[in-house]
Amino acid sequence: MTKPPLTLYLAAPRGFCAGVDRAIKIVEMALEKWGPPVYVRHEIVHNKFVVDGLRDKGAVFVEELDECPDDRPVIFSAHGVPKAVPAAAAAREMIYVDATCPLVSKVHIEAQRHSDNGLQMVMIGHAGHPETVGTMGQLPEGEVLLVETVEDVATVEVRDPERLAYVTQTTLSVDDTADIVAALQARFPTIVGPHKEDICYATTNRQEAVKAMAPKCDAMLVVGAPNSSNSKRLVEVGARAGCRYAQLVQRATDIDWRALEGIRSVGITAGASAPEVLINEVMDAFSEHYDVTREVVETAVENVEFKVPRVLREPA
Structure with a gap:
């Protein structure tokens, strides 16, 4: 056949x-x-x-x-x-x-610096996510106020509306965060933002690639874990960018083939914590079911590298 x-x-x-x-x-x-x-x-x-x-x-x-x-x-x-x-x-x-x-540590340092300057912090992030817990835990209780949505901005109770700064979780949707920042700036015109965008280069780059790819695809699969914030954001970005079927899968065994019946094009990406071996596994599964032609949609080239701590580079 x-x-x-x-x-x-x-x-x-x-x-x-x-x-x-x-x-x-x-x-x-x-x-x-x-x-x-x-x-x-x-x-x-x-x-x-x-x-x-x-x-x-x-x-x-x-x-x-x-x-x-x-x-x-x-x-x-x-x-x-x-x-x-x-x-x-x-x-x-x-x-x-x-x-x-190191890009999360940058946010921690930023929050501490603003606090040292007498500013109360507003954090844009997801309640309970370990990164949010870690960032809020850099300062004493009450010094960091969490907002998750534009609606939260209207009700957040601050100590002094003239003495505020904001930071963000590094793995958020770029577009959603821009809306929340705009709401904060409208309500608190003097609020101080980060010197450089807190959302990390990898989150931004992966979302941009999805935006470029989504309009070409009948379906899109994001390889990633259900507790991975940046992976879940890629699904949302894909759906918003025009792909009618965008789903998160952990492995090739999670693919719902019945839902994909009749498709002629599929986009594949992966969250920042998904290894290439799992992406290859998903692509191989498509090759078993379809006569596949592959095309790469490249929107950026990454060459960032971070050193490991000195204690691991020293002999035991």
């Missing part, structure tokens, strides 16, 4: 970003240096395949520092942690390595 033809558009950039790459490398180097087990507070990045692979090598994933013994190294995830966490690790004289993405 002949396979139906299908044009497969592949977004570029897609998948791993420099911060994720660095965080995974930190766990692998820690295991090499100190041997297993090495403890990791929270999933190092939001991807089950990656986490399971590191667990197989001897990483132990926990939610809180209390679950770690004093005598084994602990790594803090790429999303960042409240200030109280490294302070508690230091008090217990633990070896700890901070795998916080």
Whole structure:
């Protein structure tokens, strides 16, 4: 039986970003240096395949520092942690390595600088997301107010409307965030913004590639985890950019082939914590069902690299 033809558009950039790459490398180097087990507070990045692979090598994933013994190294995830966490690790004289993405650390530094200048912070982010928890935990209780939507801006209660600054989670929808920033600026005209956009280059680049790809596609699949903020935003961006069927899949086994019946083109991209092996797995699955012609939709070239902490570069 002949396979139906299908044009497969592949977004570029897609998948791993420099911060994720660095965080995974930190766990692998820690295991090499100190041997297993090495403890990791929270999933190092939001991807089950990656986490399971590191667990197989001897990483132990926990939610809180209390679950770690004093005598084994602990790594803090790429999303960042409240200030109280490294302070508690230091008090217990633990070896700890901070795998916080440098672009998240930039937001932490920014928040502290504004606070030192007497400004109360407004954070645009998702409640409960580890990055939001980590950023809000850089300052004392009440110093960072969270807004998730344009509607939240109307009701947020501030100490002094003339003494405000804002920061954002690094993995948000660029367009949604712009609307929230506009609402903040309309209500608080003197609010101070970041020197440089907080939404990271990787989030922005992946969303731009999806916007370019979506109008060409009957369907779009985003390879990523359901708890990955940047992956879920890619689905939303794809749908908003004109793709009538945009779905998140963790693996090729999650593809709903019945929903794709009759399509002639599909776009594939991946969140910043999804490895290329899973993207290839999805593309191979399409090749089994269709006579595939591949086209790359490239909107940017990334060559960012972040160094791992010095403690891992020094001999044991």
